[in-house]
Amino acid sequence: MGPVSKRSLSSTDRSISPPALRRKLSCTTESQHVPNTWSGQVRLFSWNVNGIGPLLQKHLSFERGSLSPLRSFLKRHQWPQLLCLQEVKISPKDSATQRRLQHAANQGNAADEPTYSVHFSLPRDKYNATGFGGKVHGVASLIRDDFATGIRVTRKPDWDLEGRVLIHEHETGLAIINGYWVNGTSNPYRDPASGKVTGTRHDHKLRSHQHMLDETLQLGRDGYQVVLMGDMNIARARIDGHPNLRTSPVQHVKNRADFNSKFFTDEKGMRGIDVFRHLHGDTEKYTYHPRGRSWGESCDRVDLIVVSRALVDDMGAVTATDICDSAQERGHSDHVPLWVSLDLSRIAGVL
Incomplete structure (x- = not known):
């Protein structure tokens, strides 16, 4: 088991979650049931949504149990344990939209489906970070409540003042x-002060x-294996730009060279591993597809999942990953989602 975090638990509140639900899910079919979290398998998603508004829209249907677009996304992807959203574009003063996002994550849930914080x-x-009335940047993490019971702390590092980073220590x-x-x-x-x-x-x-590297190295010294997820605004190599x-x-x-x-x-x-390249080699898939251009005309792989080397080389904990490279998955955004599957039971000192 990892070390007890020495960092303040007051960085951001963590909700108290109900016990994990124990229903099995086939990995090849969609289901309303909750995956068996006791297997140790977790799926983590990342998506730059380029504004959260369209995912919060209400359906015109008056049918009971109708899902929000955000809840539909979670269901379609079989209830991932974590969904990391970037560029949500919510003003820090806009508590109403923050509440709407929480509501949309759970709108229309059935009794045997998971809920999210x-x-x-x-x-x-x-x-x-003042443009558009403060509606710039911003990240949000949706954590499935049965997985959240294992999150010791969620925090915002002091060096990030632009609303770009959330760290979850499990x-x-x-x-x-x-x-x-x-x-x-x-x-x-x-200068943020002057x-x-x-x-x-x-x-x-x-x-x-440098700040992100320092954070990553310190987590490693504290005994953590690190997963970096999100829009990194870097296409790493020639194969990553089209x-x-x-x-x-x-x-x-x-x-690019510095990164x-x-x-x-x-x-x-960090000596990290780009899991998409590790598992898919030279496969050409991209995460950024600008609006107003024909699909595939111009695109880049700038959203990445980078993990500590030991998760792959020593533990074999990375079991699958992919990029949801389609216009349907892009939806209203100019980026598509990407995901990684991890077997937590393979991490040293676990379970």
Whole structure:
């Protein structure tokens, strides 16, 4: 079992959840029943939704038990234990929309279906995250309540003021980081304390890489295996961009090199594993499909799932992963979901 976290449990409230429901689910068919969580298998999803609004819409049907679009997504994907959402675009002052998201996650649930609790990290930087009335960035994590009983703490790191990161530390020794990583641009970045311009968003992106690496390494020292999930705003290599990989301006090349070094190649870095490439080799699938372009005309793999090397090399805990690469799955967004399946029973010291 992983170590008891030394971090404050007051970072964000954690709901008390009911006992796990014990109904078996076939992995090849859709079902309303809850998977057998005692098998140790969990499925974690990530999706940059480019605004949460369409997932909260009410159906015009007056039929009892009708599902919200968000609840329908969870059902269609067989009730994942965790759904990490990025770019939810909710103002930190908008408590009503936050409540609507919690409601939509559970709207129309049947008695034998799971329920979800929602955690948020929303912008709190008065100089760099104020556009559109504060409706920029923002991440939310939907945690299935029977899985949430094992979450020791969900926290927002102090270094993230733009509402980009949520960290979930599980009692099995697994730490899951939901992240909407900074997009490097030449736009000015302002010091969060003084408001003075201190470089560009490219500079801020590189600093955020270091912060995320420091967080990941510290979790490793605390005994956790780490899963990084989300929109990382980096296409790692030529195969990850179609028809071309972005190379201009040159700072994008430098950002890419920094990312690959810190999280994959540097001996002092994370030395992580990109699970899609690990399990699917050179398969060409992409996560970003811009609106207003024909499907497949221009796309990039910028949403990633990166795990601690030991989860693959030593424990064999990563059992499956994929990208839901279709226009239907993209829905209203400009990104598609991606997921990973883990066998928690294979993690050292578990169960």
